[in-house]
Amino acid sequence: MNRRAFLGSAGVALSLGVAGRRAASTPDPVVVRVWFSESAATHDALEDRVEGYLGAALDEALDAAVELEFAPSTVALPHEGGKASLGMDWPVTVAEGLVGLGEVDPVGDVNLLVTDGDPRRQPAGYARPHVAAATGGAYIARMPPAEDLSAVVPYSVPAAATQLLLHEVGHALGATHAHGTARREGDALVASPMVGSYLWASERVREAQLADGSACGGAYPSDDGASERRLGLRYADCAAGALR
Template sequence: MNRRGFLASAGAVLSLGVAGRRTERPPDPVVVRVWFSDAAAEREGLEARVDGYLTAALEAAVGAAEIDFAPSPVSLPAEDGRHVLAVHWPAKVVEGAVGVGRVDPVADVNLLVTDGDPREQPAGYARPHVAAVTGAEFIAKMSPVAETPSVVPYSIQSAATQLLLHEVGHALGIGHEHGSAERDGDAVVASPMVGSYLWASRELREKHVSDRNACGRRVPSRTTASERRLRLRYAECAVQALK
């Protein structure tokens, strides 16, 4: 079997297994297993920040979440780039799911965090049950979740942290249409599934952000407010979809 056929068949096996387990035991928490790249694992405080922000957002959305960290880092050919995020990592997860790799995946989300630059595209990637993000350096610099409000000013640190929620949301089955952007005085506040796309180039914004979304509200123009803010919790329509 060629590589594409192997990944497709293994992915189908993984998806079927997930569907069966989630249906049989709906009270189970959503489990996110997190792997760090070799370089990301050197960032002091990263594990606490990933744990704190994912737990806070997921528990508010689905009621119970478990963030599980793999015991050892993953060696990668690079810390960023489409091949690493969208090909290399998903292949490792699928190989582990069918018992031919060292990665031991879980049923819900298998997340890779690398030390790549989140200002370079692609900064993240996701497919069902698999996600990858860059930005470990900046996530580690965020203040502890207990000291941070759910809406924060836009910065590289907050954007990289929100990217965790964005890609995990995709891995759990929600899309950009489950995001919201709202006016709050002189600011526009973007939720995780819209996120930084709101202030991206016109081409990217039009591709990923619609005028109306599943939350039933119009997305305001980025030019109508002087301040950018990011919400570190999922929008109401995302919560309904996740439940």
């Protein structure tokens, strides 16, 4: 065998080996389908921001490829926020879609509704396995493009709404509040998406939502002495392990 033929055949064997390994270990892509309420759909930048921020966070957290799809039709809602709209009507709409009734065509991983509700009012979002709803469309659309920002940003309502989106999708993929982290960064306290704004909530809310502590190790630091609030826009490593 001359040298060229040998290298050629080795090259073929090598690429087959790589392809074979990839075929054996690559999980199916995680598909997130996104619907906007009629009102949320009026914000031109919203689709780009959801794709940018959610895509970056999921890409980093998941071993599988992530496919973000935007539904071609909008969802008519009687109310943009509130427990009935987010926590009952949307899951029922998705369930009806699964059996071929109604207007939406759900996917197996995450069916996300983004509305124009006020993210400062509770409940700002809602999730159960495979179904998520988040308010704050107008605020998310106001964020700069994801590629222009670092993964940790100062607290603002647009940033909190964007983090809420990650929080609810995290729940829909199996993460809990215990998969959040909070850490001091100089004078700032940084909350990861699964902890989010609960870190700065009243003692009563904090107790109710974060009572289990962090499964990521360590207690949540209090914000005593932390003069600045920052939000992480990537899942903590241990949340990433819990996703899906």
